[in-house]
Amino acid sequence: MKEKIQAYNSILELIGDTPLIKLNRIIKDFPGNYYAKVESFNPGHSSKDRIALYILEQAEKKGILKPGDTIVETTSGNTGFSLAMVSAIKGYKCILAVSSKSSKDKIAMLQTMGAQVHVCPAHVAADDPRSYYEVAKRIHKETKGSVYINQYFNELNIDAHFKSTGPEIWKQTNGHITHLVACCGTGGTISGTARYLKSKNPEVRVLGIDAYGSVLKKYHETKELDVNEIYPYRIEGLGKNLIPTATDFDSIDKFEKVGDEDSALTARELARLEGLFLGYTSGAAIQGIKQLAEQGEFDSTSNVVVLLPDHGSRYMSKVYSDEWMQEQGFMDSKETTTTSDIEV
Numbered sequence: 001m002k003e004k005i006q007a008y009n010s011i012l013e014l015i016g017d018t019p020l021i022k023l024n025r026i027i028k029d030f031p032g033n034y035y036a037k038v039e040s041f042n043p044g045h046s047s048k049d050r051i052a053l054y055i056l057e058q059a060e061k062k063g064i065l066k067p068g069d070t071i072v073e074t075t076s077g078n079t080g081f082s083l084a085m086v087s088a089i090k091g092y093k094c095i096l097a098v099s100s101k102s103s104k105d106k107i108a109m110l111q112t113m114g115a116q117v118h119v120c121p122a123h124v125a126a127d128d129p130r131s132y133y134e135v136a137k138r139i140h141k142e143t144k145g146s147v148y149i150n151q152y153f154n155e156l157n158i159d160a161h162f163k164s165t166g167p168e169i170w171k172q173t174n175g176h177i178t179h180l181v182a183c184c185g186t187g188g189t190i191s192g193t194a195r196y197l198k199s200k201n202p203e204v205r206v207l208g209i210d211a212y213g214s215v216l217k218k219y220h221e222t223k224e225l226d227v228n229e230i231y232p233y234r235i236e237g238l239g240k241n242l243i244p245t246a247t248d249f250d251s252i253d254k255f256e257k258v259g260d261e262d263s264a265l266t267a268r269e270l271a272r273l274e275g276l277f278l279g280y281t282s283g284a285a286i287q288g289i290k291q292l293a294e295q296g297e298f299d300s301t302s303n304v305v306v307l308l309p310d311h312g313s314r315y316m317s318k319v320y321s322d323e324w325m326q327e328q329g330f331m332d333s334k335e336t337t338t339t340s341d342i343e344v
Protein backbone atom coordinates (compact mmCIF):
# COMPACT_ATOMS: atom_id res chain seq x y z
CA MET A 1 0.00 0.00 0.00
CA LYS A 2 1.24 3.46 -0.89
CA GLU A 3 2.30 5.68 2.03
CA LYS A 4 0.39 8.94 2.22
CA ILE A 5 2.48 11.96 1.38
CA GLN A 6 2.84 14.20 4.42
CA ALA A 7 2.88 17.74 3.08
CA TYR A 8 1.18 21.03 3.84
CA ASN A 9 -0.97 22.46 1.06
CA SER A 10 0.81 25.80 1.43
CA ILE A 11 2.65 27.74 4.13
CA LEU A 12 -0.66 29.32 5.08
CA GLU A 13 -1.34 26.14 7.05
CA LEU A 14 1.70 26.92 9.20
CA ILE A 15 0.36 30.26 10.43
CA GLY A 16 -0.36 30.24 14.18
CA ASP A 17 0.20 27.43 16.70
CA THR A 18 3.50 29.03 17.66
CA PRO A 19 5.41 27.44 20.53
CA LEU A 20 5.38 28.52 24.16
CA ILE A 21 8.94 28.41 25.47
CA LYS A 22 10.04 28.68 29.10
CA LEU A 23 12.48 31.50 29.78
CA ASN A 24 15.19 30.04 31.96
CA ARG A 25 17.86 32.68 32.36
CA ILE A 26 16.90 36.18 31.28
CA ILE A 27 14.49 36.97 34.11
CA LYS A 28 16.54 36.09 37.12
CA ASP A 29 16.10 37.00 40.76
CA PHE A 30 12.33 37.50 40.40
CA PRO A 31 9.59 35.12 41.59
CA GLY A 32 7.27 33.29 39.16
CA ASN A 33 7.49 31.33 35.92
CA TYR A 34 7.96 33.11 32.61
CA TYR A 35 6.97 31.72 29.21
CA ALA A 36 7.48 33.26 25.77
CA LYS A 37 5.04 32.82 22.89
CA VAL A 38 7.52 33.09 20.07
CA GLU A 39 5.77 34.54 17.04
CA SER A 40 8.82 34.38 14.77
CA PHE A 41 7.84 30.73 14.24
CA ASN A 42 5.10 31.94 11.89
CA PRO A 43 6.12 31.45 8.22
CA GLY A 44 6.35 35.22 7.65
CA HIS A 45 8.38 35.44 10.89
CA SER A 46 5.91 37.58 12.85
CA SER A 47 2.53 37.70 14.57
CA LYS A 48 1.22 39.78 11.65
CA ASP A 49 0.74 36.60 9.58
CA ARG A 50 -2.27 35.94 11.78
CA ILE A 51 -4.05 39.20 10.96
CA ALA A 52 -3.10 39.11 7.27
CA LEU A 53 -4.64 35.65 6.84
CA TYR A 54 -7.68 36.33 9.02
CA ILE A 55 -8.61 39.69 7.49
CA LEU A 56 -8.25 38.38 3.92
CA GLU A 57 -10.28 35.27 4.70
CA GLN A 58 -13.04 37.35 6.27
CA ALA A 59 -13.16 39.53 3.14
CA GLU A 60 -13.36 36.36 1.01
CA LYS A 61 -16.24 35.02 3.12
CA LYS A 62 -18.13 38.29 2.72
CA GLY A 63 -17.58 38.10 -1.05
CA ILE A 64 -15.51 41.31 -1.08
CA LEU A 65 -12.37 39.60 -2.43
CA LYS A 66 -12.02 37.46 -5.53
CA PRO A 67 -8.77 36.12 -7.06
CA GLY A 68 -7.03 38.92 -8.92
CA ASP A 69 -8.40 41.61 -6.57
CA THR A 70 -6.17 44.02 -4.67
CA ILE A 71 -5.00 44.43 -1.07
CA VAL A 72 -3.92 47.93 0.03
CA GLU A 73 -2.06 48.89 3.20
CA THR A 74 0.32 51.56 4.51
CA THR A 75 3.18 49.68 6.12
CA SER A 76 6.70 48.64 5.27
CA GLY A 77 6.89 46.52 8.40
CA ASN A 78 5.71 43.10 9.41
CA THR A 79 2.10 43.62 8.31
CA GLY A 80 3.24 44.58 4.82
CA PHE A 81 5.38 41.47 4.55
CA SER A 82 2.62 39.17 5.82
CA LEU A 83 0.03 40.72 3.49
CA ALA A 84 2.40 40.35 0.54
CA MET A 85 3.03 36.70 1.47
CA VAL A 86 -0.63 35.76 1.89
CA SER A 87 -1.57 37.72 -1.27
CA ALA A 88 1.11 35.90 -3.28
CA ILE A 89 -0.28 32.52 -2.27
CA LYS A 90 -3.92 33.46 -2.75
CA GLY A 91 -3.41 35.31 -6.03
CA TYR A 92 -4.16 38.88 -4.95
CA LYS A 93 -2.33 41.99 -6.02
CA CYS A 94 -0.74 43.69 -2.98
CA ILE A 95 -0.09 47.44 -3.06
CA LEU A 96 1.80 49.00 -0.15
CA ALA A 97 2.25 52.74 0.34
CA VAL A 98 5.35 53.19 2.48
CA SER A 99 7.29 56.10 3.91
CA SER A 100 10.55 57.19 2.28
CA LYS A 101 12.11 56.56 5.74
CA SER A 102 11.71 52.80 5.15
CA SER A 103 15.02 51.04 4.59
CA LYS A 104 15.96 49.75 1.13
CA ASP A 105 16.13 46.24 2.58
CA LYS A 106 12.54 46.42 3.79
CA ILE A 107 11.26 47.68 0.44
CA ALA A 108 13.21 44.93 -1.36
CA MET A 109 11.71 42.29 0.94
CA LEU A 110 8.18 43.43 0.06
CA GLN A 111 8.96 43.50 -3.65
CA THR A 112 10.49 40.02 -3.43
CA MET A 113 7.13 38.82 -2.13
CA GLY A 114 5.48 40.36 -5.21
CA ALA A 115 4.10 43.55 -3.64
CA GLN A 116 3.89 46.80 -5.59
CA VAL A 117 5.50 49.45 -3.37
CA HIS A 118 4.72 53.18 -3.55
CA VAL A 119 7.39 55.18 -1.74
CA CYS A 120 5.84 58.39 -0.34
CA PRO A 121 7.64 61.40 1.20
CA ALA A 122 8.07 61.03 4.97
CA HIS A 123 8.16 64.74 5.78
CA VAL A 124 4.61 65.69 4.70
CA ALA A 125 1.54 65.92 6.99
CA ALA A 126 -0.74 62.89 7.26
CA ASP A 127 -3.53 64.74 5.38
CA ASP A 128 -1.21 65.83 2.52
CA PRO A 129 -2.23 64.05 -0.71
CA ARG A 130 1.36 62.79 -1.06
CA SER A 131 1.42 61.11 2.39
CA TYR A 132 1.31 57.32 2.51
CA TYR A 133 -2.07 57.43 4.27
CA GLU A 134 -3.61 59.54 1.50
CA VAL A 135 -1.91 57.58 -1.30
CA ALA A 136 -3.28 54.31 0.12
CA LYS A 137 -6.77 55.79 0.47
CA ARG A 138 -6.66 57.07 -3.12
CA ILE A 139 -5.45 53.72 -4.51
CA HIS A 140 -8.21 51.95 -2.58
CA LYS A 141 -10.87 54.37 -3.89
CA GLU A 142 -9.67 54.09 -7.48
CA THR A 143 -9.21 50.30 -7.49
CA LYS A 144 -12.36 48.24 -7.93
CA GLY A 145 -12.30 45.04 -5.86
CA SER A 146 -9.74 46.37 -3.39
CA VAL A 147 -9.59 45.96 0.38
CA TYR A 148 -7.90 48.56 2.57
CA ILE A 149 -6.57 46.73 5.63
CA ASN A 150 -6.15 49.87 7.82
CA GLN A 151 -4.78 47.82 10.72
CA TYR A 152 -4.85 50.60 13.34
CA PHE A 153 -8.60 51.09 12.86
CA ASN A 154 -9.76 47.60 11.91
CA GLU A 155 -11.70 45.59 14.51
CA LEU A 156 -10.78 42.39 12.63
CA ASN A 157 -7.21 42.93 13.85
CA ILE A 158 -8.53 42.26 17.38
CA ASP A 159 -10.71 39.34 16.26
CA ALA A 160 -7.76 37.58 14.60
CA HIS A 161 -6.02 37.30 17.98
CA PHE A 162 -9.26 36.52 19.84
CA LYS A 163 -9.70 33.53 17.53
CA SER A 164 -6.10 32.26 17.46
CA THR A 165 -3.51 33.67 19.89
CA GLY A 166 -5.84 33.71 22.91
CA PRO A 167 -7.11 30.10 22.59
CA GLU A 168 -3.58 28.83 21.87
CA ILE A 169 -2.23 30.37 25.09
CA TRP A 170 -5.17 29.11 27.16
CA LYS A 171 -4.59 25.59 25.86
CA GLN A 172 -0.80 25.71 26.15
CA THR A 173 -0.99 26.83 29.78
CA ASN A 174 -3.92 24.54 30.63
CA GLY A 175 -5.64 27.66 31.92
CA HIS A 176 -2.87 28.31 34.46
CA ILE A 177 -1.80 31.66 32.99
CA THR A 178 -1.95 34.49 35.56
CA HIS A 179 -0.42 37.40 33.56
CA LEU A 180 -0.26 38.32 29.88
CA VAL A 181 2.43 40.76 28.75
CA ALA A 182 2.36 42.17 25.21
CA CYS A 183 3.67 45.10 23.20
CA CYS A 184 1.13 47.63 21.96
CA GLY A 185 1.34 49.12 18.48
CA THR A 186 -2.06 48.83 16.83
CA GLY A 187 -3.10 47.07 20.06
CA GLY A 188 -4.69 44.23 18.11
CA THR A 189 -2.49 41.51 19.62
CA ILE A 190 -2.99 42.45 23.26
CA SER A 191 -6.69 43.32 22.91
CA GLY A 192 -7.80 40.15 21.12
CA THR A 193 -5.66 37.86 23.27
CA ALA A 194 -6.77 39.62 26.48
CA ARG A 195 -10.45 39.47 25.56
CA TYR A 196 -10.22 35.71 25.03
CA LEU A 197 -8.19 34.99 28.17
CA LYS A 198 -10.45 37.19 30.33
CA SER A 199 -13.52 35.46 28.91
CA LYS A 200 -12.02 32.24 30.32
CA ASN A 201 -10.74 33.76 33.57
CA PRO A 202 -11.43 37.42 34.39
CA GLU A 203 -8.57 37.32 36.93
CA VAL A 204 -5.87 37.11 34.24
CA ARG A 205 -3.90 40.33 34.54
CA VAL A 206 -3.07 42.05 31.25
CA LEU A 207 0.02 44.25 31.07
CA GLY A 208 0.70 46.38 27.98
CA ILE A 209 4.16 47.54 26.98
CA ASP A 210 4.43 51.08 25.57
CA ALA A 211 7.41 53.20 24.49
CA TYR A 212 8.71 56.45 25.96
CA GLY A 213 7.62 58.93 23.27
CA SER A 214 4.18 57.33 22.79
CA VAL A 215 0.74 58.37 24.04
CA LEU A 216 -0.83 54.99 24.90
CA LYS A 217 -0.01 54.68 28.63
CA LYS A 218 -1.11 58.23 29.45
CA TYR A 219 -4.29 57.81 27.39
CA HIS A 220 -5.10 54.62 29.31
CA GLU A 221 -4.79 56.52 32.58
CA THR A 222 -6.49 59.80 31.62
CA LYS A 223 -8.59 59.04 28.49
CA GLU A 224 -6.97 62.09 26.92
CA LEU A 225 -4.41 62.32 24.13
CA ASP A 226 -1.51 64.31 25.60
CA VAL A 227 0.68 65.67 22.78
CA ASN A 228 3.45 66.41 25.31
CA GLU A 229 3.99 62.65 25.53
CA ILE A 230 5.03 62.53 21.86
CA TYR A 231 8.71 62.63 20.87
CA PRO A 232 10.92 60.59 18.52
CA TYR A 233 12.18 57.18 19.60
CA ARG A 234 13.92 54.24 17.99
CA ILE A 235 11.82 51.15 18.67
CA GLU A 236 9.73 50.30 15.60
CA GLY A 237 6.25 48.83 15.94
CA LEU A 238 5.79 49.80 19.60
CA GLY A 239 3.63 52.70 20.83
CA LYS A 240 1.87 55.36 18.77
CA ASN A 241 1.28 59.10 18.38
CA LEU A 242 -2.48 58.60 17.95
CA ILE A 243 -5.18 56.47 19.57
CA PRO A 244 -5.86 53.32 17.53
CA THR A 245 -9.40 51.90 17.66
CA ALA A 246 -7.79 48.46 17.33
CA THR A 247 -6.80 48.89 21.00
CA ASP A 248 -9.43 47.88 23.55
CA PHE A 249 -8.11 49.92 26.46
CA ASP A 250 -10.63 48.34 28.85
CA SER A 251 -9.06 44.91 28.33
CA ILE A 252 -5.68 46.17 29.55
CA ASP A 253 -5.04 46.50 33.31
CA LYS A 254 -1.81 48.45 33.27
CA PHE A 255 0.78 49.91 30.87
CA GLU A 256 4.52 50.03 31.39
CA LYS A 257 6.81 52.24 29.31
CA VAL A 258 10.25 51.13 28.17
CA GLY A 259 13.21 52.94 26.64
CA ASP A 260 15.22 52.48 23.44
CA GLU A 261 18.52 51.59 25.08
CA ASP A 262 17.26 49.09 27.68
CA SER A 263 15.11 47.37 25.05
CA ALA A 264 17.98 47.06 22.56
CA LEU A 265 20.32 45.62 25.18
CA THR A 266 17.64 43.19 26.35
CA ALA A 267 16.99 42.01 22.76
CA ARG A 268 20.70 41.15 22.57
CA GLU A 269 20.49 39.36 25.91
CA LEU A 270 17.59 37.23 24.65
CA ALA A 271 19.88 35.83 21.96
CA ARG A 272 22.78 35.13 24.30
CA LEU A 273 20.91 33.86 27.32
CA GLU A 274 17.94 32.06 25.78
CA GLY A 275 19.08 31.40 22.18
CA LEU A 276 16.16 33.49 20.93
CA PHE A 277 17.15 35.72 18.00
CA LEU A 278 14.22 38.13 17.91
CA GLY A 279 13.20 41.69 17.09
CA TYR A 280 13.55 44.99 18.94
CA THR A 281 10.07 44.81 20.49
CA SER A 282 10.81 41.37 21.90
CA GLY A 283 13.60 43.06 23.85
CA ALA A 284 11.10 45.76 24.84
CA ALA A 285 8.61 43.20 26.14
CA ILE A 286 11.21 41.43 28.30
CA GLN A 287 12.52 44.78 29.53
CA GLY A 288 8.94 45.61 30.51
CA ILE A 289 8.69 42.37 32.50
CA LYS A 290 11.90 43.18 34.35
CA GLN A 291 10.56 46.62 35.31
CA LEU A 292 7.17 45.21 36.35
CA ALA A 293 8.89 42.48 38.38
CA GLU A 294 10.94 45.12 40.17
CA GLN A 295 7.67 46.87 41.07
CA GLY A 296 6.47 43.62 42.72
CA GLU A 297 3.94 42.73 40.03
CA PHE A 298 4.67 38.99 40.20
CA ASP A 299 4.93 36.38 42.99
CA SER A 300 5.92 32.73 43.22
CA THR A 301 2.48 31.62 41.96
CA SER A 302 2.67 33.75 38.80
CA ASN A 303 2.65 32.12 35.36
CA VAL A 304 3.54 34.99 33.07
CA VAL A 305 3.12 34.64 29.29
CA VAL A 306 4.87 37.21 27.12
CA LEU A 307 4.23 37.60 23.39
CA LEU A 308 7.43 38.08 21.42
CA PRO A 309 6.36 39.57 18.05
CA ASP A 310 9.03 38.98 15.38
CA HIS A 311 12.39 37.64 14.21
CA GLY A 312 15.83 39.20 14.66
CA SER A 313 16.86 39.02 10.99
CA ARG A 314 14.96 42.26 10.29
CA TYR A 315 17.20 44.19 12.67
CA MET A 316 20.72 43.29 11.51
CA SER A 317 21.55 46.88 10.58
CA LYS A 318 20.10 48.21 13.84
CA VAL A 319 19.94 46.42 17.19
CA TYR A 320 22.35 43.68 16.07
CA SER A 321 24.89 46.05 14.55
CA ASP A 322 27.59 47.13 17.01
CA GLU A 323 28.12 50.23 14.88
CA TRP A 324 24.47 51.28 15.12
CA MET A 325 24.45 50.60 18.87
CA GLN A 326 27.55 52.79 19.27
CA GLU A 327 26.04 55.58 17.13
CA GLN A 328 23.01 55.61 19.41
CA GLY A 329 25.26 55.72 22.46
CA PHE A 330 23.90 52.36 23.63
CA MET A 331 27.31 50.69 23.56
CA ASP A 332 30.83 51.80 24.35
CA SER A 333 33.01 51.99 21.20
CA LYS A 334 35.50 49.62 22.86
CA GLU A 335 32.75 47.13 23.56
CA THR A 336 31.89 44.52 20.95
CA THR A 337 29.57 41.55 20.90
CA THR A 338 32.50 39.23 21.57
CA THR A 339 33.76 41.00 24.71
CA SER A 340 30.47 41.22 26.53
CA ASP A 341 30.46 40.76 30.27
CA ILE A 342 27.31 38.69 30.08
CA GLU A 343 28.00 35.44 31.87
CA VAL A 344 27.46 32.59 29.41
Ligand code: PMP
Residues within 6 Å of the ligand: 077, 078, 079, 183, 184, 185, 186, 187, 188, 189, 190, 236, 237, 238, 279, 281, 282, 309, 310
Ligand atom coordinates in the same frame (compact mmCIF):
# COMPACT_ATOMS: atom_id res chain seq x y z
N1 PMP B 1 6.22 44.47 17.53
C1 PMP B 1 6.43 44.66 16.23
C2 PMP B 1 7.77 44.40 15.65
C3 PMP B 1 5.37 45.09 15.42
O1 PMP B 1 5.57 45.27 14.10
C4 PMP B 1 4.12 45.33 16.02
C5 PMP B 1 2.99 45.84 15.17
N2 PMP B 1 2.97 47.24 14.99
C6 PMP B 1 3.96 45.13 17.40
C7 PMP B 1 5.05 44.69 18.12
C8 PMP B 1 2.67 45.42 18.12
O2 PMP B 1 1.62 44.56 17.77
P1 PMP B 1 0.17 45.15 17.66
O3 PMP B 1 0.13 46.03 16.44
O4 PMP B 1 -0.72 43.97 17.50
O5 PMP B 1 -0.12 45.94 18.88
